Amino acid sequence: MLEGPTFLVSRELPTACEQESNWTYNAFCVTSLSKSKTSKPSEGNLVISHSEPNNSNTKKQQDANNHSDSTSLINQIGLDLTINCLLHNSRSDYGSIASLNRKFRTLIRNGELYKLRRKMGIIEHWIYFSCNLFKWEAFDPIRHRWMRLPTMDCNECFMCSDKESLAVGTELLVFGKEIDTNVVYKYSILTNSWSPGIETTTPRCLFASASLNEIAIVAGGCSPSGKILNSAELYNSEIGTWARLNSMNKRRKMCSGVFMDSKFYVIGGVDENFNELTCGEVYDLETRVWTVIPGMFPVAAGKDAPAMSKAPPLVAVVKDELYAGFYEEQEVRRYDKGRNVWVRVAGLPEKASSMNGWGLAFRACGDELIVIGGPRAAYGGMIELNSWRPDESPPEWNLLARKPSSGFVYNCAVMGC
Numbered sequence: 001m002l003e004g005p006t007f008l009v010s011r012e013l014p015t016a017c018e019q020e021s022n023w024t025y026n027a028f029c030v031t032s033l034s035k036s037k038t039s040k041p042s043e044g045n046l047v048i049s050h051s052e053p054n055n056s057n058t059k060k061q062q063d064a065n066n067h068s069d070s071t072s073l074i075n076q077i078g079l080d081l082t083i084n085c086l087l088h089n090s091r092s093d094y095g096s097i098a099s100l101n102r103k104f105r106t107l108i109r110n111g112e113l114y115k116l117r118r119k120m121g122i123i124e125h126w127i128y129f130s131c132n133l134f135k136w137e138a139f140d141p142i143r144h145r146w147m148r149l150p151t152m153d154c155n156e157c158f159m160c161s162d163k164e165s166l167a168v169g170t171e172l173l174v175f176g177k178e179i180d181t182n183v184v185y186k187y188s189i190l191t192n193s194w195s196p197g198i199e200t201t202t203p204r205c206l207f208a209s210a211s212l213n214e215i216a217i218v219a220g221g222c223s224p225s226g227k228i229l230n231s232a233e234l235y236n237s238e239i240g241t242w243a244r245l246n247s248m249n250k251r252r253k254m255c256s257g258v259f260m261d262s263k264f265y266v267i268g269g270v271d272e273n274f275n276e277l278t279c280g281e282v283y284d285l286e287t288r289v290w291t292v293i294p295g296m297f298p299v300a301a302g303k304d305a306p307a308m309s310k311a312p313p314l315v316a317v318v319k320d321e322l323y324a325g326f327y328e329e330q331e332v333r334r335y336d337k338g339r340n341v342w343v344r345v346a347g348l349p350e351k352a353s354s355m356n357g358w359g360l361a362f363r364a365c366g367d368e369l370i371v372i373g374g375p376r377a378a379y380g381g382m383i384e385l386n387s388w389r390p391d392e393s394p395p396e397w398n399l400l401a402r403k404p405s406s407g408f409v410y411n412c413a414v415m416g417c
Helices: 016-038 055-066 069-077 079-087 091-098 102-109 112-120
Strands: 125-132 135-140 145-148 164-168 171-178 181-188 193-196 208-212 215-219 232-236 241-245 256-260 263-267 280-284 289-293 314-318 321-326 331-336 341-347 361-365 368-373 381-388 398-405 411-416
Touching: 069 079, 079 102, 079 112, 091 102, 102 112, 125 164, 125 361, 125 368, 164 208, 164 215, 171 411, 208 263, 215 256, 215 263, 256 314, 256 321, 314 368, 321 361, 361 411
Parallel strands: 164 411, 208 256, 314 361
Antiparallel strands: 125 135, 125 411, 135 145, 164 171, 171 181, 181 193, 208 215, 215 232, 232 241, 256 263, 263 280, 280 289, 314 321, 321 331, 331 341, 361 368, 368 381, 381 398
16 A cells, blocks of 8 residues: 555565566556645645745755655666556556656656557557547547647648648647648647647648558648649658658549558549549558559449538448448448458447538547547537447447537547557
8 A cells, every 4th residue: 555645655565476466566556656646635644834935945845856755666666667567557647647756757758658558569549539620639438538638839721721630659640731831730648739740741631541550651632732642651650750652553532541451541532533433542561562442432322412522431440340431321331351342230320410421530449430420500519429349249339428519520530559
């Protein structure tokens, strides 16, 4: 147990024969320590000083805080064991743990913990989305916690422009335009702050994108002059660089991208003549070759909406299986890779409304599909987060959370780290 305001561990650590449970015990210690230090002390633990404060005392107190008994915890159990128990803590606790002192803050913010978590297969998925032109929110589906991100420091031109979003590594990238310049803003979970991001080598919007661990690929889209592109680029979030890839076989914009079987797929979109494309393309990262897949995403028959008014395909991958939300029929279909056909597996949540697909988010979140949307009203609305595990039968959507909102999702990305 932790003893009073001194935050000392009052019992010895497990013996060598108990090393398998070391991380469990120490993870509890670190979490309890962070909650104890960040909560208001009880009246019985208050220490009242009758001396007047002065600058030297203030400095001594700051030094004491930076070298508090929480540092003793690192020294007592060792750095390796401290890192090990932090790896198994929920990243929801990282903010509190980072506030303990400099050593913990450095461990949390240098990014090494997330690299180690990825190697060990410890991944938590958070959902980041924007239902307001000026605000971003995050939702932790494990603890059912809502979080508001800091406000982006950008102008109104960027806010009102077409934007794409992408979560890669520990970053959330938002692509947009300021007057006549394409820009990227980057949110880092390490610092909980926005900063200018690295721009793509070819400015673009309305492109396909997807991420795999620390890398992401963008392909196609539209240039600032209106030219539809077939170029592609790879982003490495660990070194912050873009690298050109071989170009796709076909030019397309308003398309969607996913990673499946460690390959990058581009699905749907519109060509130079504003015709809907039914073919897809797959990029092999090992051979660096694009291959066309004819008829991968057929156009819905009998629908009168112009191609340019439709949203990019609503697609997501769970356990290397591709799913799509068909908003016209209000159903979810799974892609049969062997037969190149789509098979109905479930309906969409009843209240998941959209405008030709716009305003509705359809994403993969770990082993589940997530649909974010809701009914809209003239005066306010409601946003709902629904989840479904595709291997469950019969299919049933689970309402994760709901809150007052516009009911229209402008951008959405899922970050797993």
